[in-house]
Amino acid sequence: MAKSDKDFVKEVTPRTEDYSQWYLDVILKAEMMDYAPVKGCMVIRPYGYSLWENMQKRLDKRFKETGHKNAYFPLFIPESLLQKEAEHVEGFAPEVAWVTQGGNDKLTERLVVRPTSEAIICAMYARWIQSWRDLPILLNQWCNVVRWEKVTRPFLRTSEFLWQEGHTAHRTEEEAEEEARKMLAVYVDFVENDLAIPVVAGRKTEREKFAGALRTYSIEALMSDGKALQAGTSHNLGQHFAKVFDITFLDQDDQLKYVWQSSWGVSTRLIGAIIMVHGDDRGLCMPPKVAPIQVVIVPIITKKAREEVLAAGQRLLDEFSDSLRIEFDDREGYSPGWKYNEWEMKGVPLRMEIGPRDLEKEQVVLVRRDTGEKEIVPRAALKERLPALLEEIQDNMLKKAKAFREENTHQTNSYEEFKKIIEEKRGFIIAHWCGDQECEEKIKAETKATIRCIPFEQEEGEGKCIYCGEKAESVVYFARAY
Amino acid sequence: MAKSDKDFVKEVTPRTEDYSQWYLDVILKAEMMDYAPVKGCMVIRPYGYSLWENMQKRLDKRFKETGHKNAYFPLFIPESLLQKEAEHVEGFAPEVAWVTQGGNDKLTERLVVRPTSEAIICAMYARWIQSWRDLPILLNQWCNVVRWEKVTRPFLRTSEFLWQEGHTAHRTEEEAEEEARKMLAVYVDFVENDLAIPVVAGRKTEREKFAGALRTYSIEALMSDGKALQAGTSHNLGQHFAKVFDITFLDQDDQLKYVWQSSWGVSTRLIGAIIMVHGDDRGLCMPPKVAPIQVVIVPIITKKAREEVLAAGQRLLDEFSDSLRIEFDDREGYSPGWKYNEWEMKGVPLRMEIGPRDLEKEQVVLVRRDTGEKEIVPRAALKERLPALLEEIQDNMLKKAKAFREENTHQTNSYEEFKKIIEEKRGFIIAHWCGDQECEEKIKAETKATIRCIPFEQEEGEGKCIYCGEKAESVVYFARAY
Numbered sequence: 024m025a026k027s028d029k030d031f032v033k034e035v036t037p038r039t040e041d042y043s044q045w046y047l048d049v050i051l052k053a054e055m056m057d058y059a060p061v062k063g064c065m066v067i068r069p070y071g072y073s074l075w076e077n078m079q080k081r082l083d084k085r086f087k088e089t090g091h092k093n094a095y096f097p098l099f100i101p102e103s104l105l106q107k108e109a110e111h112v113e114g115f116a117p118e119v120a121w122v123t124q125g126g127n128d129k130l131t132e133r134l135v136v137r138p139t140s141e142a143i144i145c146a147m148y149a150r151w152i153q154s155w156r157d158l159p160i161l162l163n164q165w166c167n168v169v170r171w172e173k174v175t176r177p178f179l180r181t182s183e184f185l186w187q188e189g190h191t192a193h194r195t196e197e198e199a200e201e202e203a204r205k206m207l208a209v210y211v212d213f214v215e216n217d218l219a220i221p222v223v224a225g226r227k228t229e230r231e232k233f234a235g236a237l238r239t240y241s242i243e244a245l246m247s248d249g250k251a252l253q254a255g256t257s258h259n260l261g262q263h264f265a266k267v268f269d270i271t272f273l274d275q276d277d278q279l280k281y282v283w284q285s286s287w288g289v290s291t292r293l294i295g296a297i298i299m300v301h302g303d304d305r306g307l308c309m310p311p312k313v314a315p316i317q318v319v320i321v322p323i324i325t326k327k328a329r330e331e332v333l334a335a336g337q338r339l340l341d342e343f344s345d346s347l348r349i350e351f352d353d354r355e356g357y358s359p360g361w362k363y364n365e366w367e368m369k370g371v372p373l374r375m376e377i378g379p380r381d382l383e384k385e386q387v388v389l390v391r392r393d394t395g396e397k398e399i400v401p402r403a404a405l406k407e408r409l410p411a412l413l414e415e416i417q418d419n420m421l422k423k424a425k426a427f428r429e430e431n432t433h434q435t436n437s438y439e440e441f442k443k444i445i446e447e448k449r450g451f452i453i454a455h456w457c458g459d460q461e462c463e464e465k466i467k468a469e470t471k472a473t474i475r476c477i478p479f480e481q482e483e484g485e486g487k488c489i490y491c492g493e494k495a496e497s498v499v500y501f502a503r504a505y
Numbered sequence: 506m507a508k509s510d511k512d513f514v515k516e517v518t519p520r521t522e523d524y525s526q527w528y529l530d531v532i533l534k535a536e537m538m539d540y541a542p543v544k545g546c547m548v549i550r551p552y553g554y555s556l557w558e559n560m561q562k563r564l565d566k567r568f569k570e571t572g573h574k575n576a577y578f579p580l581f582i583p584e585s586l587l588q589k590e591a592e593h594v595e596g597f598a599p600e601v602a603w604v605t606q607g608g609n610d611k612l613t614e615r616l617v618v619r620p621t622s623e624a625i626i627c628a629m630y631a632r633w634i635q636s637w638r639d640l641p642i643l644l645n646q647w648c649n650v651v652r653w654e655k656v657t658r659p660f661l662r663t664s665e666f667l668w669q670e671g672h673t674a675h676r677t678e679e680e681a682e683e684e685a686r687k688m689l690a691v692y693v694d695f696v697e698n699d700l701a702i703p704v705v706a707g708r709k710t711e712r713e714k715f716a717g718a719l720r721t722y723s724i725e726a727l728m729s730d731g732k733a734l735q736a737g738t739s740h741n742l743g744q745h746f747a748k749v750f751d752i753t754f755l756d757q758d759d760q761l762k763y764v765w766q767s768s769w770g771v772s773t774r775l776i777g778a779i780i781m782v783h784g785d786d787r788g789l790c791m792p793p794k795v796a797p798i799q800v801v802i803v804p805i806i807t808k809k810a811r812e813e814v815l816a817a818g819q820r821l822l823d824e825f826s827d828s829l830r831i832e833f834d835d836r837e838g839y840s841p842g843w844k845y846n847e848w849e850m851k852g853v854p855l856r857m858e859i860g861p862r863d864l865e866k867e868q869v870v871l872v873r874r875d876t877g878e879k880e881i882v883p884r885a886a887l888k889e890r891l892p893a894l895l896e897e898i899q900d901n902m903l904k905k906a907k908a909f910r911e912e913n914t915h916q917t918n919s920y921e922e923f924k925k926i927i928e929e930k931r932g933f934i935i936a937h938w939c940g941d942q943e944c945e946e947k948i949k950a951e952t953k954a955t956i957r958c959i960p961f962e963q964e965e966g967e968g969k970c971i972y973c974g975e976k977a978e979s980v981v982y983f984a985r986a987y
Contacts, residue, residue: 059579060586060628061616062607069574069644076575092551093558097541098618098649098665099602104542117608120581122618124603125544125653125664134543136580136604136618146542162551167580167649171607182607183580 035368037304042248047177050298053307053369056177063175063182067291070369073315075185075291079165081217081313082187082289085209091161091189096143098166099134104142107267111141114234118170120182136169141235141260141286144190145268152192152282155274159202160192178295179252179505186290192270192282196261199283200238203259206287207240210255218293219310219420220244220300221428222254223451223500225476230460233286237261243475243500245428246299249449251475251502254296257287295505300424301393307370308392310420311413318349318409319371321362323378335377339387339405347409367392372416373409393420438489441501445470451502457488458496466490466501475500517850519786524730529659532780535789535851538659545657545664549773552851555797557667557773561647563699563795564669564771567691573643573671578625580648581616586624589749593623596716600652602664618651623717623742623768626672627750634764637676637756641684645671660777661734661987668772674752674764678743681765682720685741688769689722692737700775701792701902702726702782703910704736705933705982707958712942715768719743725957725982727910728781731931733957733984736778739769777987782906783875789852790874792902793895800831800891801853803844805860817859821869821887829891849874854898855891875902920971923983927952933984939970940978948972948983957982 035052036044050056055071067075083093099122106112115138122134137143148160165187175181189206193199207224214220222242232239236258244254264270265281274280301308311317322336333353340351352362359376366374376388385402389409393416400408431450435441444452456462456474466489467473477499486495517534518526532538537553549557565575581604588594597620604616619625630642647669657663671688675681689706696702704724714721718740726736746752747763756762783790793799804818815835822833834844841858848856858870867884871891875898882890913932917923926934938944938956948971949955959981968977 057629057632059625061579061581061583061625064579064581066579066629067577069576072576073574075577092555094551094554095549095557095667097543097546097548098651099543099546101543119608120604120616121606122602123605126599126601126655134602143541143543147539147548150539169580173608185577 035304035306038247043176045304046295046299046302049302049306049368050177055294055298055307058177061182063172065177065181067185070315071294074294074297074309074313077313077315078217078293079187082209082213083163083165085213086163086187086189089161089205089209091163091191094162094164095166096137096140096147096164098137100137100140100143102133102135104146105135107142108235108264110263111235115139115170118172120169120171137166138168138170139286139288140164140166140168140188140190141264142268145264145270145284148190148192148282148284149268149270152270152272155194155272158192158194158272158282159198161189161202162191163187163189176295176505178291178298180292184291186288188288189286191285192265193284194272194274194280194282196283199261199285200259203238203240203257203285203287206285207242207255207257210242210257210287210289213289214242214244214254214293214296215421217310217312218297218300219312219417219424220254220296221421221425223476223478225478225500227256227476228460228463228474228499230463231474233258235260235263236286237263241476243502243504244296244300245431245451245502246296246505247302247427248299249431249503251451251500251504252292252296252299253475253504254293255287255289258285260284260286301420302370305364306368308420309370309372311372311417314348314370314372316350316366316369316371317347317413318343318373318375319366320349320351320375320377321359321366322351322353323359323376323381325379328379328382331382332377332379335382339375339377342406343409347413363390372413391416393423436487436489441466441472441489442470445472445501445503449503451475451500453498454489454501455486455495456497456499457491457493459488459491459493462488462490471503472501473504475502475504517786517788520729525658527784527786528777528781531784531788531850532659537776537780537789540659543664545654547659547663549667552797553776556776556779556791556795559795559797560699560775561669564691564695565645565647567695568645568669568671571643571687571691573645573673576644576646577648578619578622578629578646580619582619582622582625584615584617586628587617589624590717590746592745593717597621597652600654602651602653619648620650620652621768621770622646622648622650622670622672623746624750627746627752627766630672630674630764630766631750631752634674634752634754637754640674640676640754640764641680642674643671643684644673645669658777658987660773660780662774666773668770670770671768673767674747675766676754676756676762676764678765681743681767682741685720685722685739685767685769688767689724689737689739692724692739692769692771695771696724696726696736696775696778697903699792699794700779700782701794701899701906702736702778703903703907705958705960707960707982709738709958710942710945710956710981712945713956715740717742717745718768719745723958725933725984725986726778726782727913727933727984728778728987729784729909730781731913731985733933733982733986734774734778734781735957735986736775737769737771740767742766742768783902784852787846788850790902791852791854793854793899796852796854797830798832798848798851798853799829799895800825800855800857801848802831802833802857802859803841803848804833804835805841805858805863807861810861810864813864814860817864821857821859824888825891829895845872854895873898875905918969918971923948923954923971924952927954927983927985931985933957933982935980936971936983937968937977938979938981939973939975941970941973941975944970944972953985954983955986957984957986 035048120136227239238259374390517530602618709721720741744763856872
């Protein structure tokens, strides 16, 4: 029995009705994840994991091109190591999972399941680094980390998540700063060009920086409900960790010095960003560069032309499966309409329809997920048209997301207007800030908006703090955030 | 100051003197790993991790070609889930790490850090599988697992290790059996052809099978000290887990049935096998197909020809870096001899020497790690010769390892001789066994040798059990093992 054409879309809550529910409906229906029988944890299903693998490949290539190597450090961190850096332990201790027993024995020292690996990596760097010749050390690790979260949301905030964490050690302060900025630029490049998500890059305030860092940089994206999402961070750690872990080197001038460090990471949280930036009421919309499936072939089978159509579909699959991530949906018992809905829910960028009439005319019908546009393409032109069209989709998705962000980025000097915008429109608000943590905190308490970042690009001229009216230190981005 | 040519080799204990110490010396000197400040855990350094990445790529390709998809399941397993399958919990409970506290709260139910993921995956399969249309499910997961080991040895047995675990569910018993056998064949193919390690494939005895399996298959390799190493396993789980986790499906005949399952895995332990099969007193010897670096260019610099030689080395690097994993060791302050030793320690399959005389003659000198043979190759012939030579090395390494295994595989019908072989020569012993667990256990108690596997290929004809003299059920491989 063919299932009804509308099943899929009907089961998804519209975004305007309940955005959070829409998000959950879509990722479950698209089989991106499922809830696990462990508090706050999720299962990343093959479709979601395939997206992550594509993201990993493209990021890993960039890391290696910038001179980094991958390594693997232990999952467990002895409590005493975590406690060495005061700010670090204060920031992370309340949200870690503790291993207290191994086999049948109670442990003499409790172990933390890594929430991040600065502590264990610094302990190793102290051993590996002796001379300036050993520097820089440029390592990255792909792994799972655990943060014991009270309120969780799939991909955005889960007790366990997957990520990469870069950890570097340098001779000079300038080099560490350059590295932190360089890797943030790598993230900007990846997120904008591969995920089609425009971001604002800048520095975090003291209040929002990483526990143990000298300075934290971040990229901030705007979701389609007008809330911001921190999409990646990069930290100049200064010598904070070097001093407590005693990571020293003999410099060329024969002086023993502490190294300068950086760390930086992005996580499966980016999957949440893709969903919330590009998705709509019909489901996901995957950027072609990282889409698990870039093109899906759906045959329009009639009784008469059954074999020919299936054979043509198979030939198309064979022709393109080396150059594209393409699938042929030849399942029996499902109508073409039902299949269209399912692949739209999964956000496949391009659908290729092929039926008896198309065979006759030596053509296929291509339907874009991003615009819904149909295009009839001669069979012979496909080889050129498919990659070109995927590129157009990728470009258009970034353009659309940029336009949305621009529409939803407001500028104001009035706190009254600020409150109104946050309440009624959300989005980013660009405003002046005096640099005082008190103003930052009061704004948060009164509006739930936080300073997302102090953008690298600062306007000329003076201004007054949106809250206290004193002379402003900088222009910053405010938003309510995930 | 140029370091002495001999530093490296001198610091490594010869294999004949102390094999265990040789193993540790080599992996530390070659920077494969380092000890971590956590009991039983290790750090996989970039050189070791790069080997693992190459292994992963080649295995993952094979998994995907056989229809498997990757997914990710939670690190933590609630105690109650682990306890569902009786044999499984009995096998694993004594060696797991327990999380008992999250943040500041004591957990109401303890969590196990996964020692393997059958329990958590079966809980999900019970939810995902309803109809025969949902079958088979063919998933794989790359992840870290934890087993609280009392005695550890880097790569071979560590409290945390990296691995892949395949988990499949099928309609019929035959399909599950076919899958378990097919994936063992994939392991044989990978380990023999990519790692150049010959293996014996067969079934484990009841005593040695996986906790919860119906049947376990394994591949067994022989290390250069004559001890065996289990290099990979594949399990036909039958319906053991399906019944306790209630994984049922409505079959085509409208009957509700339990699924049939398999699971299979290999781990970073294979790195230990590579080291112990191919390494020698000069260090590691990497099989070209997975070697982190396949070719290293070492320039012979003289004062007069310095720039020319360095430029020639750089050109060679540029020419081959797209097609090979090649490095150019242009470090200052190290003599060529010192570099030779270091790259030999790291087991780079091929060294390319280039000096002023080679430039004149438009040639390079190639030196093989596996045989030490030198070969002068015209510059113009390199493009063809390099990949061909790497293939020859790969083939030769497998041939050598096979010859070693043959020399060290003994056949006997006398228990006295059996004991003598195990004591004096080690290696594999092929012998008849009645199938009785009592004989198996007594042999182990008296000789420390275990039944590695019951090989798929069984001789014709009858025999008598090596221990009790009763009619033998099969011919089996015995060995002392890691």
